[in-house]
Amino acid sequence: MTTERFRRLRRRGDGEAWHAVQLARHQDRPYTLDYLARMCDDFLELHGDRAEGDDAAVVSGIGSFRGQTVAFVGHQKGRDLKQRTYRNFGMPSPEGYRKAMRVFAIAARLGFPVVTLIDTPGAAPGVRAEERGQSGAIARSQLTLMGLRVPVVACVIGEGSSGGALAFGIADRVLMQQNAIYTVISPEGCAAILWKDAGEARRAAAALRPTADACLALGVVDAIVPEPSGGAHRDHAKAAELLGDAIQIELDVLSSIPPPQRRAARRAKFRDMGAFVE
């Protein structure tokens, strides 16, 4: 049934995919820290994974969100060249995921809900990232979120690309902003592999169907968060208000569910994803 709905949707808007890719990557689009500054009355950023270092591509900390303490973790991109380099283009290293897991553990122990904001072109590729266990860090971040006894809400706020994004994507409720994208691989990466030409990214984007509408129809996200007219980059304050409202609604509903049930439902939700014929 979802598949049928998805197929109708597909015929409607092939050209929309590339537009969404561009909006999701817009350099004026609000990033995690832009949202936290507007959504939280106070936010204390926590640094370091207590083992190796501090990854600037991941922001994590404790914030006061509409009257309650919430643990926030998100990818962080930079706006100018210096910031982009410092944030490694929002591509986390293993210590970024380990820092996040440290904050998830604090939230679980002290009973704070967890909110993750997803915005990354993917996990950092590199010799050091591999040597420090990129695969294991991504897998364990998912496993940690899967088992948390506190409510978890995730929202894709820009680029949700590959395992580097999914590491923060395990939640009771997964939201997606209207112009965000969520995909198994970047359109360029897909084009390079399947078309042997990264220049075919536009076609790859259409084939991958990474838009919020498509992800909702496929059952990968639970709700779409509206953006200000023209896109989130047009009005950061309004975008933050709309995102905050959506998060609050989800947290209110989730807080009334007993923890064991919430955890079982979270597991079942991901266990049921996929499309196959038996």
Added chain:
Amino acid sequence: MAENISVDVSRLDGGGPPEPAPRTRNTCPSCNSHYREDEMVANLRVCTNCGHHFPVTARERIVQLADEGSFTEIARSLHSDDPLEFADSKPYPERLRVAERTTGLRDAAIAGSCEIGGTATALVVLDFSFLGGSMGSVVGEKVARAADLAVEQRLPLVSVSASGGARMQEGVLALMQMAKTVSAVDELREAGRPFVSVLVHPTTGGVAASYAALGDLIIAEPGALLSFSGPRVVKQTTGEDLPDDFGLAESNFRHGHVDLIVPRPELRDAVARSLALLTGGQPYRPPVLVGDLDPVGALTRAMSGMRRRISDMNPFRNGDAGDD
């Protein structure tokens, strides 16, 4: 320049090196040794000259690992849908049909239950020859069902992974298979069932970064590429000089990401020992070959033991899946 000179010298020597025989899939890529198919099967597809590990299909891997007649397949009828109506140069369903024809499989994994060295276990094996062992909805579901089986029947889980990562043709649903398999491991852990993850060449991307990284015990075959990003991607995006052993099992071992590197001839015994210990059973004793007093290395002994087992047995019950 140097190459030209050396060719000239060899010609002066008269005759030069013989024409190399045509390469086949049974030609060793590192030492050029040739093997007949029956030799390959008997050697567990390991080059007896240099130790190179050739790829092994899921079926043959099960033959190598499972006790005779003990394997029962589950979820055999699962096959892929085309949720995105994905097409690059070829539509996805066509790629699936070609892969089905060339491998005789319905997708890139076989799941079931069996005994390994006498310990009953759930088992899931990925097959790299089916679309690069990529994890789409069927592979994700089979991994999850193998874990479910372990929980229901209170068995350990063994996985053997060989995969390029998530299957692009299933888009974001392929990404979600990582989450699906992680949720299955979460249940497995809650039920207190042990999980042995065997990583063989190559295990990268979405498989490396989901269930396969979450074994209580992680065993790798020597020389296997085990990384999140492949060497080509790393080189292209970062321009870094890669170490010779970038992402290989040996490098992963040095940095603490795998417990053991086990050559294929010893793999069955290593898995059997692990399962016996993890399930609190009697310690596993590898079969002793009567009259084998030859003090050769453990590898050769294990190899000959395996040879005998392989040629004598069929682990598939009632010829199930093992007959084609």
